Amino acid sequence: MVENPTLRTMGQLSCAHSVDKAWCAAAEYFATLGFGRVNYGLSRHQHGDFIGDLKDVVFLSTLSETDLGQYLHNGHFQRTPQFRWLLTNVGAKTWRWVDEDLAAGRLSTDEVLAQAYSRKLGIVAGVTIGFPYSSPRQRGGIGLIADPGLDHDDVDKIWAQHGAEVMVVADYLHLKLAALPWQSPGRELSPRQCEALEWVADGKTSQDIATLMGISSAMVEKHLRLARHALDVDTTAQAVCKALLLNMLFIKGCPKADENPS
Secondary structure (H helix, E strand, O other), X not given: OOOOHHHHHHHHHHHOOOHHHHHHHHHHHHHHOOOOEEEEEEEOOOEOOEOOOHHHXXXXXXXXXXHHHHXXXXXXXXXXXXXXXHHHXXXXXXXXXXXXXXXXXXXXXXXXXXXXXHHHOOOOOEEEEEOOOOOOOOEEEEEEEOOOOOOHHHHHHHHHHHHHHHHHHHHHHHHHHHHOOOOOOOOOOOHHHHHHHHHHHOOOOHHHHHHHHOOOHHHHHHHHHHHHHHHOOOOXXXXXXXXXXXXXOOXXXXXXXXXXXX
């Protein structure tokens, strides 16, 4: 019996216990269909056109380091017409409409420049998928970039044949990633900082936490201060809320707090 690649990928996603494993499984599947370059983003802090601090956004990509730096860190993706569409839509849309709107003069100046820049990066055709969201502040989406040499007609053919399966894999990937722990660069918390925040979330006082962790109250305050700094918030209550929102606390597979007894 020939193995169904969609079912195989779904099985891999079901067993994935880390963001990296889930992402690799899905990216490999998309690549077999002609989408070797894939971008995924999830923000829980959207307000209008603003998706929040990029340090708080789960962003995954198969782009090269060079292209990713230009695409992400220079803010290019936020000026694309695909991003504008994603902010207010759910479902899938191939990119033929972008060139049609460009030809009709319906794109903004920034979007015209972004489209020209995308072509320099070899980004010509593809599909944008916007995921259903559970809160007005949450927005998640994925961009499937067609391999070099493929055009809109090729993407339309791929989508007509495999679109339903791709949507199943993409939706499941999104649900998986939204539930898995994620620490972006600049937001890392140590095991002891996580433990201190978890005890605060349980309603414990600093003295209670000191006893439970076997350290001094001053050391508890140090862990909480460093956690506030890492999460870029002013209060410990805000740190707990943000860490919970980013799936940093009470997660299976966390590093053991006793790895660093201080």
